[in-house]
Amino acid sequence: MYNFTFYNPVKILFGKGQIANIAGEIPTSAKILVTYGGGSIKRNGVYDQVVKALAGHNFMEFGGIEPNPRYETLMQAVELVRRERVDFLLAVGGGSVLDGTKFIAAAVNFLGDPWDILAKKAPVTSALPMGTVLTLPATGSEMNTNAVVTKWATKEKLYFSSPLVFPKFSVLDPETTYSLPPRQIGNGIVDAFTHVAEQYLTFPANSPLQDRMAEAILATLIEEGPKTVQNPTDYDARANVMWCTTMALNGLIGVGVPQDWATHMIGHELTALHNLDHAQTLAVVLPSLLTWQKQQKREKLLQYSDRIWHITDGTAEERIDQAIAKTRDFFEAVGVPTRLSAYGVDTSTIPTIVQRLDQRGMFPLGERRDITGDSVEQILALCA
Amino acid sequence: MYNFTFYNPVKILFGKGQIANIAGEIPTSAKILVTYGGGSIKRNGVYDQVVKALAGHNFMEFGGIEPNPRYETLMQAVELVRRERVDFLLAVGGGSVLDGTKFIAAAVNFLGDPWDILAKKAPVTSALPMGTVLTLPATGSEMNTNAVVTKWATKEKLYFSSPLVFPKFSVLDPETTYSLPPRQIGNGIVDAFTHVAEQYLTFPANSPLQDRMAEAILATLIEEGPKTVQNPTDYDARANVMWCTTMALNGLIGVGVPQDWATHMIGHELTALHNLDHAQTLAVVLPSLLTWQKQQKREKLLQYSDRIWHITDGTAEERIDQAIAKTRDFFEAVGVPTRLSAYGVDTSTIPTIVQRLDQRGMFPLGERRDITGDSVEQILALCA
Numbered sequence: 001m002y003n004f005t006f007y008n009p010v011k012i013l014f015g016k017g018q019i020a021n022i023a024g025e026i027p028t029s030a031k032i033l034v035t036y037g038g039g040s041i042k043r044n045g046v047y048d049q050v051v052k053a054l055a056g057h058n059f060m061e062f063g064g065i066e067p068n069p070r071y072e073t074l075m076q077a078v079e080l081v082r083r084e085r086v087d088f089l090l091a092v093g094g095g096s097v098l099d100g101t102k103f104i105a106a107a108v109n110f111l112g113d114p115w116d117i118l119a120k121k122a123p124v125t126s127a128l129p130m131g132t133v134l135t136l137p138a139t140g141s142e143m144n145t146n147a148v149v150t151k152w153a154t155k156e157k158l159y160f161s162s163p164l165v166f167p168k169f170s171v172l173d174p175e176t177t178y179s180l181p182p183r184q185i186g187n188g189i190v191d192a193f194t195h196v197a198e199q200y201l202t203f204p205a206n207s208p209l210q211d212r213m214a215e216a217i218l219a220t221l222i223e224e225g226p227k228t229v230q231n232p233t234d235y236d237a238r239a240n241v242m243w244c245t246t247m248a249l250n251g252l253i254g255v256g257v258p259q260d261w262a263t264h265m266i267g268h269e270l271t272a273l274h275n276l277d278h279a280q281t282l283a284v285v286l287p288s289l290l291t292w293q294k295q296q297k298r299e300k301l302l303q304y305s306d307r308i309w310h311i312t313d314g315t316a317e318e319r320i321d322q323a324i325a326k327t328r329d330f331f332e333a334v335g336v337p338t339r340l341s342a343y344g345v346d347t348s349t350i351p352t353i354v355q356r357l358d359q360r361g362m363f364p365l366g367e368r369r370d371i372t373g374d375s376v377e378q379i380l381a382l383c384a
Numbered sequence: 385m386y387n388f389t390f391y392n393p394v395k396i397l398f399g400k401g402q403i404a405n406i407a408g409e410i411p412t413s414a415k416i417l418v419t420y421g422g423g424s425i426k427r428n429g430v431y432d433q434v435v436k437a438l439a440g441h442n443f444m445e446f447g448g449i450e451p452n453p454r455y456e457t458l459m460q461a462v463e464l465v466r467r468e469r470v471d472f473l474l475a476v477g478g479g480s481v482l483d484g485t486k487f488i489a490a491a492v493n494f495l496g497d498p499w500d501i502l503a504k505k506a507p508v509t510s511a512l513p514m515g516t517v518l519t520l521p522a523t524g525s526e527m528n529t530n531a532v533v534t535k536w537a538t539k540e541k542l543y544f545s546s547p548l549v550f551p552k553f554s555v556l557d558p559e560t561t562y563s564l565p566p567r568q569i570g571n572g573i574v575d576a577f578t579h580v581a582e583q584y585l586t587f588p589a590n591s592p593l594q595d596r597m598a599e600a601i602l603a604t605l606i607e608e609g610p611k612t613v614q615n616p617t618d619y620d621a622r623a624n625v626m627w628c629t630t631m632a633l634n635g636l637i638g639v640g641v642p643q644d645w646a647t648h649m650i651g652h653e654l655t656a657l658h659n660l661d662h663a664q665t666l667a668v669v670l671p672s673l674l675t676w677q678k679q680q681k682r683e684k685l686l687q688y689s690d691r692i693w694h695i696t697d698g699t700a701e702e703r704i705d706q707a708i709a710k711t712r713d714f715f716e717a718v719g720v721p722t723r724l725s726a727y728g729v730d731t732s733t734i735p736t737i738v739q740r741l742d743q744r745g746m747f748p749l750g751e752r753r754d755i756t757g758d759s760v761e762q763i764l765a766l767c768a
Contacts, residue, residue: 003402005397212596224592256623
């Protein structure tokens with residue numbers, strides 16, 4: 001096991017009716033900005049629950065944060081926060097609203113151009129406190145320090161991370177997800193599954209507890225994911241998937257082990273160029289990346305084949321191929337296609353993707369730092 | 385899954401050489417009291433590492449905290465802290481030193497008799513900040529809010545819990561455990577195993593991720609435990625057991641599920657009356673309690689039999705019996721006897737134990753609140 005530091009002070013309020021308890025988590029004197037997305041929270045009752053819970057608090061709102069939240073939009077919120085002297089942010093929505101709100105929190109008091117936080121990894125030195133009400137289980141943003149933001153003008157999708165943007169609290173009420181379209185539920189399952197894969201399908205580092213905890217999440221997603229797609233109001237299935245998505249990226253399964261993240265970096269470029277959903281890019285890239293890295297990831301892929309898919313027949317090579325095929329089938333089964341062609345995307349932008357990753361200084365990628373521009377070309381060719 | 389709140393802000397510094405990093409976690413202006421036990425840290429180099437790391441800090445020390453830390457001793461430290469205006473506590477040792485230091489932290493500014501924190505569950509309203517350097521993986525105290533303290537005069541072993549005594553940080557360096565006697569390593573494994581059992585071997589609550597994470601810890605303890613008993617300097621085995629013991633009682637596997645804790649409550653009385661090690665009492669009580677509660681815990685015992693011990697032969701009743709026998713064998717294999725007779729203890733104090741639990745208002749115990757005084761009598765009779 002490698003040395004590690006683990007720290008995660010996010011308070012999780014999980015379950016039915018927990019929105020009613022947010023007032024106790026926010027200073028009574030706070031001037032709050034409630035941030036949200038396209039307005040679904042006004043149709044499904046979540047907005048009303050939040051307003052009721054905030055009775056007696058001083059709050060205003062900022063809606064319209066897009067999927068793949070746009071820098072341009074978020075900077076409008078930053079101006080509003082500065083103008084109105086807001087001192088607490090409450091993000092109500094999915095990963096995009098949460099990520100966007102983390103950026104607002106970090107940008108408000110940033111000296112200089114806030115774009116540098118993303119483009120130049122300029123260190124965040126202060127951030128407004130924030131809380132979240134999660135309505136779309138997927139990204140893990142509710143319990144981590146990460147945020148991904150897109151500059152629409154240049155189609156750049158970049159991330160930053162800072163312990164200063166840990167939410168003070170996050171409400172996870174599975175009932176708020178009942179009204180989500182199946183596409184978003186499937187996406188969430190694929191997103192969480194891939195988060196685990198990026199921290200687990202690498203090389204062995206003598207960390208059996210982390211391995212088994214990663215496998216615990218994968219097995220539960222495989223068991224509960226299809227149930228929750230088929231029956232949106234199965235409370236327990238939805239609760240179990242929601243808790244899996246949080247646990248997949250709150251730092252715990254990644255302590256002391258090698259990590260990959262190449263699938264995410266390649267996927268971000270596919271979203272930026274072709275506007276695919278984040279999870280769609282992961283469903284496309286992960287099976288191809290695993291195929292291309294069969295030798296490098298051999299031992300963990302065999303463990304995955306055995307413990308997750310219970311594959312016993314065939315040579316080692318065949319068992320690995322079957323496990324990758326099962327992964328692809330699982331993504332398709334929860335409604336997320338795994339081929340670029342299914343999204344009407346051809347391979348003509350591969351050179352652009354490689355060039356953009358290169359410009360960002362991303363190479364080499366992967367847990368062994370052996371994925372170069374040539375590798376990405378070959379991986380993307382397998383995604384066709 | 386039940387509704388839950390999860391919050392754990394302890395920063396973990398895990399791995400070789402991490403003691404060197406504690407200075408950065410303590411305010412430079414702090415007046416520190418370093419607390420420890422019988423002095424083993426002076427023989428194994430840990431004390432020297434701590435002193436070196438604190439160079440430039442203002443610190444004094446308080447040694448002699450006993451296994452099953454005594455209220456009488458801890459109150460001497462409380463007086464010292466008050467007199468010297470100490471404002472940060474650094475506990476260096478095992479669970480007893482950590483628990484004792486949590487009590488010191490809570491007692492210093494307590495208005496009234498600090499014994500009430502334990503005996504009357506009087507709420508803790510403030511506590512000194514503290515950090516820990518863990519040298520004995522077992523209790524999980526390094527990453528939770530619990531502490532158990534014994535009043536020597538009356539042989540009462542009682543606990544308290546408060547979020548105010550979360551350590552600010554805890555250092556877990558597996559190398560500091562190399563010099564531990566095998567008895568303490570075996571005890572730590574049994575302690576962690578039982579912590580998991582208390583949160584897992586109850587009744588199903590549709591929480592498959594929590595179940596699998598609990599199973600992940602049990603399987604890893606079974607795999608790595610004997611290795612670390614046999615070879616104290618196998619770094620990875622010791623690191624894996626250490627991380628298991630922390631994860632077993634940091635709150636995570638217990639969210640949203642029923643919990644038992646009857647084994648601990650009965651065990652505390654055995655320690656108080658007969659001076660058995662804490663883990664020895666658990667090794668004695670758990671197999672008998674599981675046997676006595678075979679019907680109440682039937683579904684989870686069958687799952688445990690299948691997933692942890694891979695038992696496939698026999699009737700359901702036989703598979704449960706085999707799983708309990710395997711549990712007993714495992715405890716014995718790591719050097720912890722599982723019968724009262726092995727410790728020279730007879731059953732004559734059973735009525736006293738029942739009476740004491742009754743006086744503390746403990747009944748009914750267990751996840752179904754169905755363990756009465758009569759039940760405890762029968763469970764303890766099985767422990768002979």
